[in-house]
Structures are given as structure tokens and as C-alpha cells.
Amino acid sequence: MSEVVHVPLGARAYDVHIGPDLLGCAGARLAPLLRRPRVAVISDANVAALHMETLTSGLAAQGITAQTLVLPAGEGTKCWAQLTACVDWLLDQQIERGDVVVAFGGGVIGDLVGFAAAVLRRGVRFVQIPTSLLAQVDSSVGGKTGINTRHGKNLVGAFHQPSLVLADTAVLGTLAPRDFLAGYGEVVKYGLLGDAAFFDWLEGQGPALAAGDSAARVEAVRRSVQMKADIVVRDETEQGERALLNLGHTFGHALEAATGYSDRLLHGEGVAIGCVLAFELSARMGLCAQEVPGRVRAHLAAMGMKVDLRDIDGDLPDAQALLALMGQDKKVVEGRLRFILARGIGAAFVTGDVAQADVMALLEEALAQ
């Protein structure tokens, strides 16, 4: 049994199916979208080794043939060279305007293949089959696609909504625990930004969810996707409210940059630490009660996640350098940093009204701990 979250975006509306063992019935879900029984599937080496056969069998069960391209795993794949490789390959496969491209993997594959679909023949439809928790709860929904360039992450891309998302929660069982928990950072983000009851639920269910409880995983992904869908429908191209989804990201991106986008800090780990810092800053500015950051920190720590700067291996640059890295963030508007702060758990808001001195003091203290 799977859950369905509908994303009502008019002509670009689509469904997100969430549940175990969706790969095996992918053919039945994709068939209504297809004008001819063939798709192009792009994946990465790790995902393909574990799951490609299950997916292609699930497609073949409905008579759908799949051409497959397997790219190297890792963030480095989200680049101009691999975009060219994808687009050329799709043209070699004679993928037409009416065909469907399938992005089968984590956030890197989803962003890259979605962007390739957006530019191929000025836009072909694509289906997201996200295989990481991060991709299932965040990057596969909402239509942000793109690549990294030497200037930074995600600076080149397009809004291109998928036509369908299949989030197979059984696949999460093959993730390394660290990758699962990094994705959980994005799940917690949803509770923190807009749903206090969901955060309460996570405090209770988080351990079961991490241990593999299938129903808890489906429910966590469903509630996260529902919240994301609600926000995206109100602000598809991030003119305002969608920026709330970046809670924890201004600090997190700076920490990712400071650690060279390496294994020292995964994206979701940076987001989790960034959420703690955003709540600390909110408390210092008198926006939320002093005990709230402690509650955020306690839940992340109970889950065995990174919580503080000292949890990051190796040296970090000083507060001034971290602040400069925050200035590279896409959320800078007319030179002013925008922050997502909170009046409490589930009550985040976007503001440009933050004194640099307060951020410096927070970072200095966090580094000294």
C-alpha cells in the first residue's frame, strides 16, 4: 500500500507515491504517461548496482523497455561535463519531445537529470525515482533542477517539475546509516520550520524510523512531502515563502564550503547543525524562548547526529571566514544576508534583519566550544 501526495500545480500537477516496493510496480505507474513503451533511465553506479534490475523488471512487467545510462556516483557528477554526456546520450537514444526520462538515484542524479530533461528539445517530461531519504523528502519534489559550477553549488539550473515521483521507502534500507541520518536532517527541518506536532512525533518515532520501521518511514516521508508540496504550490519559483525550506541552509552551506564539500560533512549534516545555529541565533535575538535550541539539539543528539561545530572532524576556519562563506549563499539579496529564523518550533520566518555582530558572536562561541 502506498500513500499519494498530490502536487496541484495546474498544468504541471503531479503525484508523489510513497511506500515500500514501488520499483517493482514502476511500469504500472509510468504506463499512463507514455506515448510509446520505452523510457530512458539515468542512474549512478551505486544505485544501479543495487536496484537497476528491480526497476527494469518492474518496467518490463508492463512491456516497457528501458535504455539505461549509469554515471559515476558523487556530487562531482553534477557538472557541465556530465550534463553534456546526459543530453548527448538522450539524443543518441532518440528521445523525443513526447518521451519520458527517468532520474533514478539521489539528489545529484535528480538535479542533473531533471536539468537535462528541462533543456533537451526545450523540455521533455521526466519522472523522479529518488533513492536517498534526502531526495525522497526534499530534492525530488518541487522542480528545482541544476548543476554546480566553479562559482558554487546549484548556480545553473531551471525549475522543471517532474511528471511523477515514486519514493520507494524499501530502498532506504540499503542506505548507509550515516546517509540515512543525513537525510533525516531534512525531515527534522520540516517539523522545525512549520509543524510543531510533526517535530513532537519525530521525537517519539525517530529512533524506530532510523531502526527501519517501515510504517514510520512512510509516514515521515509523506508528511515531509506534503509540507513541501503545500509550500511549493504557494510559491513555486521561490519569490518568498519557499525560502523557508532553506532553514539551516545558510549556516549549513557555509560549513559545507568550509569542509570542501567532502565526507567531513554531508549536506544533511550541515543542515542539522545549521538548524541548531538558526535556533540559537533566534534565541539570542529574543525571538524564541531560551530553552528551544536545547530541545532541537537534544533530539538530534538522541538520533546520533552531528549537532555542534566540534562534531565536525578537522579544523574549521574562523568566524570571519565562515561569515564570508555565508555571503556566497544564493539567499543574499542586494548584499544583505537573509536568514530563516524561528519564533518557536514550527514557526520559522524569513528575515534580512539580522545584525552581523550577532552572527559573529554566535559563530565565535560555537567555534570555541
Ligand code: GLY
Ligand atoms: N530544497 C529547497 C527547495 O526545494 O526549495
